[in-house]
Amino acid sequence: MRLPYAVDRALVYAVALLLAAWVLVPLYFIGLAAFSTPDAAYSYPKALLPVAPSAETMRFFLDSRGVVSSIVNSFAVALLTIVIALLLGAPAGYALARFAFRGRDAFAVLVLTTKMFPIAILSIPLAVTFLQLGLYDSIVGVALVHSAMALPFVILVTSGVFVAVSHELEEAAQTLGCSRWTAFLRVALPLALPGLAAAAIFTFVISWNEAFASTILTLRSRTLPALVLTALDQSPITFKFAGGFVMAAPAIAFIFLMRRYLLNLWGGR
């Protein structure tokens, strides 16, 4: 049995919009809760529209002890992670895209396997090692672990990016007198920049969201997720709502910025 075309279309769009609402409505609610007065956060029933927006809950969160410094730490860890992961990952991605060499398949398997390896769990034994090395409770220690988590993704995205940049352009530059290095620098790299930026953003996302390793490897130098996680037991609900909003809201921008590369990250197995 077939439905009339118009009914069929209407049904498809209804399902699509319903699923979009399923994703967006909880984000709307946390925004509503984070930008209301603390009284409203405890009150019932809640306002379902932003009738009385207030920055009071947010200010309470930002004024709480350790919050601002944890946000600073989160940024510092994420930026350091981007530097390490791109410096190590982009050359590997380039090699994977450009060369047929012995061990290439083994390397591809290593990347795919480490992509899903739960590296954060390793922070438990690493905490002991880092204590001996003086890296415990430091931004560098957390960034080292986050870099290992991000590296497989950076390699996959950058290799996808460099595959899309034709090697013939680089070879043409070389016949015109560029060395291999300057051909890469002046031809391939500029064309690959948007993709590399997407890899950097995704690295930022991994680091910004990571709570397990950040908590286990720090004591005072908490990142934002580590601070919110360790405070879950004792913090008022206003603190949680504002913290949840600050952690989740950037996702809307992040996914928008890297929407063209989403399928590279997880697709292609």
Next chain:
Amino acid sequence: MTTGRMSVRWRDDALPLALLGPAVLYLLLLIVLPMVQALVLAFQGDDGTFTLEHLRRMTGDVAFRDAIRNTLVLLILIVPAQIVLALVMALLVHSRIRGHEWFLYVYAIPLAISDLAAGILWLSVFTQNGYLNTVLQALGIIKEPIVYLSYENIAMVIGAIVIAESWRATALVLVILVAGLQLIPRDYFEAADLFGASRLRRTVHVVIPLLRPSLQSALIIRTIFAFTTFAAVFALAGRNLPVVAGEAYNWSVVARDPHVAAAYALVLLALAGAMTMVYLRVLGTSETQRAR
């Protein structure tokens, strides 16, 4: 130029290895060394000899069996829900309906949201003074707010966690499935259309078999990740619902016992390792199928 050519060829073999070397070394260093360290922590006594004491403390703990059971229950409830939801989303996006790019973007947003943040988002929905009760009361369905997240009603707590985790991690499955759908030639869909296959029959008989490799890898990746998530559980259930990763966290951060924590880490790594083995086998067979 002939000698130059030789040297270029040599370099073309050495250059890729030089470019890969640092990344490989880094990954091995940060994976293999801590794994050895975990074994030492879990099996070495204070006097430096082999001991099963830490392992016994882990398995003897009241929360151990509960943690394993809860982790598996959550896994069994969450993963199928995600696969079905993601499949519907992926087919919608793939069908090129108007605005399909916008829909993919919206559906993918939770990909960049942590399980901790997702847990808190859904806490605002499920808490007693929260948005779900507000909406239900406004619709006249309930008269009094319902307590969803109480220790006395663990089934409802599990339901809330399943919803929060399905909400968050469906995006990951979606992206894998959309990428997989793009590998299927459009002709297959059109041929099914031509023979008058209804949407449901087309999905079951044409799309799902062709999508099997992607479904398998999504299943395995999600399973591994499900072993390691715990922050959404903490946010919604507090410490009332032990899960394996949460216990590892508790022994490390709260009890400050690196030995038992390391034993838990080994349990998680063994679970993930087993899944990775399955994954590699599946990958292997699908590669050989493709070669045929």
